[in-house]
Amino acid sequence: MSRALSCIVFLMASFTWRSDGRRGYGPGRQDWGHIEVRPGGHMFYWLFYTKDGDVPSCADRPLIIWLQGGPGSASTSYGNLGEVGPIDLDSRMRDSTWVKHFNVLFIDQPLGTGFSYLEEHTKFPENNRELGRDLVSFMKGFYGRHRAFQKVPLHIFGQSYGAKVAAEFALQLQDGQNRGQISFQLISVNLVSPWISPLHSVMSWGRILLRIGAVDEQMYKEIHAASLQVAHLMRRNLWSDASNQMFIVQRLIAAQRIGLYNFMDRSEESTELREAQIMNGPVRIALNLSDNLQFEGSSNFVFDRLSNDFMKPALTTVSQLLDGTSLKVNIISGQLDLICSTLGTMHWIKKLKWSERKAYFSAPREDIIFGNRIEGFQKTGGNLTIFYVKNAGHSVPVENPRAMSRILRIVTQFG
Numbered sequence: 001m002s003r004a005l006s007c008i009v010f011l012m013a014s015f016t017w018r019s020d021g022r023r024g025y026g027p028g029r030q031d032w033g034h035i036e037v038r039p040g041g042h043m044f045y046w047l048f049y050t051k052d053g054d055v056p057s058c059a060d061r062p063l064i065i066w067l068q069g070g071p072g073s074a075s076t077s078y079g080n081l082g083e084v085g086p087i088d089l090d091s092r093m094r095d096s097t098w099v100k101h102f103n104v105l106f107i108d109q110p111l112g113t114g115f116s117y118l119e120e121h122t123k124f125p126e127n128n129r130e131l132g133r134d135l136v137s138f139m140k141g142f143y144g145r146h147r148a149f150q151k152v153p154l155h156i157f158g159q160s161y162g163a164k165v166a167a168e169f170a171l172q173l174q175d176g177q178n179r180g181q182i183s184f185q186l187i188s189v190n191l192v193s194p195w196i197s198p199l200h201s202v203m204s205w206g207r208i209l210l211r212i213g214a215v216d217e218q219m220y221k222e223i224h225a226a227s228l229q230v231a232h233l234m235r236r237n238l239w240s241d242a243s244n245q246m247f248i249v250q251r252l253i254a255a256q257r258i259g260l261y262n263f264m265d266r267s268e269e270s271t272e273l274r275e276a277q278i279m280n281g282p283v284r285i286a287l288n289l290s291d292n293l294q295f296e297g298s299s300n301f302v303f304d305r306l307s308n309d310f311m312k313p314a315l316t317t318v319s320q321l322l323d324g325t326s327l328k329v330n331i332i333s334g335q336l337d338l339i340c341s342t343l344g345t346m347h348w349i350k351k352l353k354w355s356e357r358k359a360y361f362s363a364p365r366e367d368i369i370f371g372n373r374i375e376g377f378q379k380t381g382g383n384l385t386i387f388y389v390k391n392a393g394h395s396v397p398v399e400n401p402r403a404m405s406r407i408l409r410i411v412t413q414f415g
Contacts, residue, residue, distance in 0.1 A: 021049050021058075025286035026087040028099060029058075032287055035141035037111070037134045040122030044108045044115035045142065046076045046287075048086060048099045062153040062187075062412050063103045067169070069160030069195065071131075071310070072302030074114030074295070075106040077275040079159070083397045089274055096401035101414055103152070105142075109135060109165065112302045114279070115295055124302075127309045128317075132168035136176050143184065154186045155412055160340060160394065161310070163194030167317045174325045188328035188411055189321060193340040193394045197313040197348035202230050202246055204344035205253060214258050223252050234311060242311045253338070262393025263338040272298045315351050322354035322384055330385045330411055334392035334399060335376075342388060349386065356382025368406055375403035378410070385410075 021029030029049040034042040049058045066084065068075040081089050084098040085106070098104050108114025110125050111134060118124060125131050143150050158166025170189035176182045195201065206223035209215045215223065226249045233242035250260060259265035279295040296302070303310070321329050331349070333342045360381025368376040368387065376389040387407050392399035408414075 021047075025283045026085070026091075027051070027093070028086055031146075033145075034116070035138050035145075037137035037141070038122075040119035041111045041134065042117050042119075043111060043134065043138045044076065044117075045138070046080065046106045047146075048080075048104045048106075050101060050103050051086070051097075051099050057148075058103055059148045059152050061102055062155055062414060063105060063149050064098060064412075065105045065107060065154070065156045067107060067109060067135075067156070067158040067162035067166050068113075069158070069162040069165075070113070070298065070303060071110055071161050071165075071306045072113050072296070072299035073162075074108050074275075074279070074297045075162075076108050076114050077279050077295070077297050078271075080106045081275060081278065082271060083159075083395055089271060089278065096397065096405065098397075098408065101408070102412070103149070107135070107138065109138075110302055110306070112305075113296055113299050115289065115293055117293065124305045126305055128164060128168045128312070128314065129172075131165050132172040135165070135169045136172045136182070139173065139184070140182055143182070150183050151185060153412070154184055155188045155190060156186070157190045157192055158194070159192040161195045163191035164196055164314045164317075166191060167196070167314050167321060170327060171317055171321055171325070174321075174327065186327060188330055190330045190332060190411060191318075192332045192396060193334060193337050194331060194345065195340050196318060197315055197344070197351065198242075198246070198311045199231055199234055199313065200348040200351075201340055201344035202227050202249060204341045204347065205249065205338060208263065208338060208341055208343055209253070209256075209258065212263070214263060215256060219252075219256065223249060226252055230311075239309065239311050240307045243307050246311065250339075258338070259393070260339045261395065262334075262336045262399065264336050265393065313348075315348060319353045322352065322356070322382065326383065328383050328385070328411070330387065330407075332387045332389065332396055332404075332407060334389045334394060334396045336391070336393040336399075339394060345386070349384075352384075354382065354384075356384065360384050368403055370402040370406050373402075375400060375406065378407075 024030035028051050031047040037043050050061045066075050066079045068079045086097045086099045108116040111118050156166050206220050210220040230245045257266045275297045333345050335342050363381040365377050365379045367374045378387045389396050389403045397404045
């Protein structure tokens with residue numbers, strides 16, 4: 001995008017912004033715009049103020065940040081329209097929207113995703129540390145526009161690869177506060193269907209499918225052999241090659257008509273085209289965004305630039321959150337998820353190193369109850385909690401909203 005156009009987009013966002021929110025796409029008060037996180041890098045956000053009519057001010061409810069995965073999937077479309085926003089892709093009201101009780105901030109990250117963009121000759125982020133740095137810069141700009149939220153409890157949610165980003169973001173944000181560079185009230189970081197240790201996830205796929213009878217012994221051996229190749233490449237630090245090999249494993253599984261995001265679903269359909277049509281059409285018009293700003297709902301360019309980082313684990317980052325901060329770290333895992341499987345997650349949790357490790361592993365597992373039904377289980381030790389969610393795959397908020405609403409209440413003490 002040209003510098004002249006970027007200035008126009010920035011000025012439109014600056015002059016139309018209002019502290020009390022405004023009408024956008026869908027119901028309720030909203031705000032949106034671009035924040036320049038570094039020269040030439042413009043990050044887009046879409047804020048939905050809570051619809052809870054029982055509170056006199058939106059500042060009386062927590063702020064939730066939603067970070068989509070991919071990398072390259074847009075929070076403002078997939079996370080918003082596809083999962084937790086006030087309306088869905090068919091413009092129907094979502095009964096389980098998080099906006100019912102919380103202020104929800106969707107951020108299109110990394111730069112180049114969604115409506116976020118880079119000017120010519122601006123460096124693209126190529127690793128998790130750089131992604132975290134851009135997000136910290138974003139929050140400084142966001143709090144500059146929305147000062148009331150600085151004293152509001154903040155909870156970061158990241159899904160899939162977004163969970164890996166969320167962990168780094170939270171760690172850097174906490175460090176920024178310790179250095180007096182930014183002020184906020186961060187309470188928790190929540191890793192939803194997390195891509196934290198790719199190796200543990202990949203190595204679990206064949207075993208899960210064999211145990212549930214989804215593949216026979218021969219196919220299991222093929223999947224396992226291909227998975228071992230991923231491990232071999234990772235040991236040699238050939239991260240991009242490992243990523244390509246991981247996709248070979250996925251294609252083997254998909255050929256058996258097994259859903260990667262829910263292994264009980266054999267008809268997973270992509271919504272990328274519909275999302276792009278809505279975002280580049282009615283959403284763009286409602287938000288008064290420039291026609292020259294192209295929405296990138298699932299950016300292959302973004303993924304390619306981060307391919308060397310995609311398979312790297314973030315175990316050290318999570319361990320640092322647990323031992324070096326007072327933040328609550330919550331892991332939310334759908335038991336039918338294959339790509340970021342519960343089995344793989346259980347294995348990588350054992351690799352974490354923190355002082356409350358013994359307390360966690362000796363802690364009892366408790367039921368998550370909604371009404372008179374057990375919707376899942378939770379286990380807490382120190383500042384780590386894992387929520388195992390029944391009847392849900394990768395998209396826990398969509399597939400089991402009852403359990404998710406209960407988890408939100410536990411995490412935030414609201415709802």
